[in-house]
Amino acid sequence: MMHTGWILPAMVLAPVLLALISLLLHSPRAILRLSAFGTLSTAALSGFAVWRVFRQGPMFAAGHWFMLDALSAYHVAVMMTVFSVASLFGISYFREETADGRFGRRQSRRYGSLWFGSLAAMMLVLVSNNLGIMWIGIEATTLLTAFLICVHVAPAALEAMWKYLLMCSVGVALAFTGTLLTAASAEHASLHGTDVLLWTNLRDAAQFLNPALLKAGFIFLVVGYGTKAGLAPMHNWLPDAHSQAPAPVSAIFSGFLLNAALYCILRFLPLVEAATGHTGWGRSILVVFGLLSVLMASAFIVTQCDVKRLLAYSSVEHIGVMTLGFGIGGLGTLAALFHMLSHSLCKTLAFCCAGRLGQVFGTHDMRRITRVLSIAPMWGAGLLGGLLVLIGSAPLALFTSEFLILKAAMDRGSYVVGGLFLVGLAVVFVAVLRRMIAMACSPAADRTSPLQTHRAESLLILTSLIAMLVLGLFWPPPLMRALAAAANILGGAL
């Protein structure tokens, strides 16, 4: 058997190295190319690790401090998809800004180094078996991504950044209290010193954990990491940060930063469930937060005029859908994991297209973005197609998972939960569809010359849209196996 202990540390260190290299480069164009090339090569490296995990089971490194099991491998796969697509879009998003000097050496170095820095931090979250290191990774993502919001220093971007920095730092500090309480709950589990924070040890000793302390800790963890994941009512920073950041950054925020925080909550879920004797106490908390997020986001989406804020609230909604799915469990867990993949890919596409259209029209106000299909056909199709997927139209990918989550809720007899969930989805569907029709059909303002689109850009948009359709109709067997293996870790085996 080949020795593979190096691969997990390498997955974290490669982006760190790339971040340092991008600080040395001079031209913005080279940095953008490096960001795409470097992301793709990190994706290739981690793709190998993911493949091995699904073939041969969990990998460990550095004395069990690093671990990649089915759940984290699935998250790594989603993350690398999002980062790859967003970095490719980044090249075309910044092209005009590079030409007119707004994206100069300073901005591009900041962008390149922080891009890889946040990739490294999120990778650290996913591959660490140690709950303390996982926390360090999440806090590091907050600090590294803060300055990505204001790649262009402007008052609104600074306001968004301050809100993000303060709210998420406080949230993550509360999550740390939760981690401490979890460690304290292991007092009678005969774990000592370094072992006490290793997830695999806590999982094996779950029935010896002190349920009262673990419950208290879990509440802190859900509120703390939930702030970072954008769960309502702790989501206030999210629309501001997402709308002010450059589009590729918004894409990784929505596409994976939120999921990384949700992942941390998921790690604690099996521990709490096992320690409380599988009574569903931890799951019911997730159901409450998930449902609240769906309903609150749907209320805000109705009145939204800014396209990026609309997409941001849609992220709150979808994180809510996933949390609800994990809370319901069983089939819901499987559906939520699938929802994560399709939402991340689709939201990346939608944010990048919305950002590009924003540059074309000079505004993010949907009342002034009109006739998108004739002015910028590919980007318009990408945004409208993406929105169509996001509101859960049949038979596209997100419809499948939302339907399955609804089915899981009904199967368990939670009719009230299912009903409220449907109300939220219906409100979003109508509100967004109204905006979409207006963007497609309202009379054009003044620009009439259609925008040239690169062939590579068209290819990227079309591939993403087709993937959304295909995933809605058919789950390839390897994906199905991966979903089942990941759901199994969360105790959601079918």
Added chain:
Amino acid sequence: MTALQDTVLVLLVLSSFALLGASRLGACIRFVALQGIVTGLLPIAVSGHGPTPRVAVIGATVILIKGFFFPHLLTRAMREAQTRRELQPFVGYVTSLAFGVLALIGSFWLDSRLNLPIHGASDLVVPVALATMIIGLFLIVSRRIAVSQVIGFLVLENGIYAFGVAIVRDVPALIELGILMDVFVAVFVMGIAIYHINREFDHIDTDRLTMLKG
């Protein structure tokens, strides 16, 4: 050893109360520096028969960062922003102090209900840590100036640190240093943010950062 521990804990609470009542930023920064030093002494005081080298190193690092480096950063931010005092906080100083007293009483009550394992540390540790955390959160939401909010964040961190010292023994040194590193960078990043906000807006009154809504 309990006498030393209790002294440290009482100082921790007193510095939080001082922060609740102080309006001049310079004074606030000095109080939070004092609190940082006290927090750094806590693990040394708790570790019964003489500190191990590991505890001593971590304690010294905490004192260095929280007692000297952060105050220095905050003072610089304050000078650049040319703001010497908190402008009309959302909650007045007397009300704030009353809230602090309530928080302390609440923490003692909570401690009596929670029954946390404290490994022979002083009975005061958990209530004091909880009260410090609550006061820190309160400072963040009730103050308007960005520097004061960072001070609130530091108080929250100190509370969490004290909580950790009380209920978790033998957290690996690597993790403790990692956490310290994160807080360190957090405050550093916040300092840079304050600098930019001040330059763009000409003030650091976060209540007037109201462009983004809905």
